[in-house]
Amino acid sequence: VQTAQTNWGELIRAAATNASLKHTYWPEIERVVAEQIRSARMGLGKGAWQLFVEDGEMKMYRREVEEDGLVVDPLKATHQVKGITGRELCHYFFYPEYRYDWEGTLETMNVVDKIAEDTILFHQIHKRIWPAAQRDATFWSHLTHVPDEENKSEDSPHMWATVNSSVELPSHPPNGGKQVRIYLTIILMGQTIISPAAKGREIKRDDITCKITYCAVVNPGGWAPSSVLRAVYKREYPKFLKRFTAYVLEKTKNLPIKL
Numbered sequence: 001v002q003t004a005q006t007n008w009g010e011l012i013r014a015a016a017t018n019a020s021l022k023h024t025y026w027p028e029i030e031r032v033v034a035e036q037i038r039s040a041r042m043g044l045g046k047g048a049w050q051l052f053v054e055d056g057e058m059k060m061y062r063r064e065v066e067e068d069g070l071v072v073d074p075l076k077a078t079h080q081v082k083g084i085t086g087r088e089l090c091h092y093f094f095y096p097e098y099r100y101d102w103e104g105t106l107e108t109m110n111v112v113d114k115i116a117e118d119t120i121l122f123h124q125i126h127k128r129i130w131p132a133a134q135r136d137a138t139f140w141s142h143l144t145h146v147p148d149e150e151n152k153s154e155d156s157p158h159m160w161a162t163v164n165s166s167v168e169l170p171s172h173p174p175n176g177g178k179q180v181r182i183y184l185t186i187i188l189m190g191q192t193i194i195s196p197a198a199k200g201r202e203i204k205r206d207d208i209t210c211k212i213t214y215c216a217v218v219n220p221g222g223w224a225p226s227s228v229l230r231a232v233y234k235r236e237y238p239k240f241l242k243r244f245t246a247y248v249l250e251k252t253k254n255l256p257i258k259l
């Protein structure tokens, strides 16, 4: 059972491939991933989270924050989707071969380096949003999990997660091209809940529900009108989460369940 003392660093290390553990980025990956998991699992508390989208099980909250006059509103979304697992959710989010299928804000995506089976470096150029300049991002992406235990209750630590976090890449210096560099820290986390009715028999897709948490902080890196940016986020985040989860449902519906 998870306690305030859960040592996420240790759990993440246990799940990581050797190639990731040996990489110079590892200490940063471990620190950021642990911090993202901790904050994703934290309730909304008394913070100034405002609910700005509610659509069935999907709820999206934001805090209005500006840094140097730029909107950097943290986003926290929760969702529940029947029929998919946390592992499947994070698989389709992490692996580059699916990205163009579901990422609506993408112009181009390049794998800069595949460090390991569970860590990839990306350069992405996003679609231009009028009247601001086009944006790009360089980030590492890490896929991790804490194994399922007997007790798949909500407070047990089992989960799958993909974390994306900006990193400077000498091969792709910021503002080297026409784009303004954005800085992002994002986690997509999924916990699989199995209906007690499935006990003692083969689990069917109807018996599983994925509890999803998605948190994002994006710094637009340069001038972008606040009102336009907030309007873009209000439209794009729900669109992303609905489209992406529908995509995972469609891709997995006839496949064996991957717990």
Ligand code: 6CM
Residues within 6 Å of the ligand: 103, 105, 124, 126, 129, 130, 131, 132, 133, 135, 137, 164, 182, 184, 186, 218, 220, 224, 225, 228, 229, 232, 233, 236, 237, 240
């Ligand atoms: O998490 C998401 N996608 C991941 C894989 O692509 C990745 C990407 C994050 C980038 C999100 C920023 C896109 C918005 C770019 C426009 C910025 C400002 C323009 C100025 C407008 C006035 O982690 C899903 C991302 C869903 C994005 C809404």
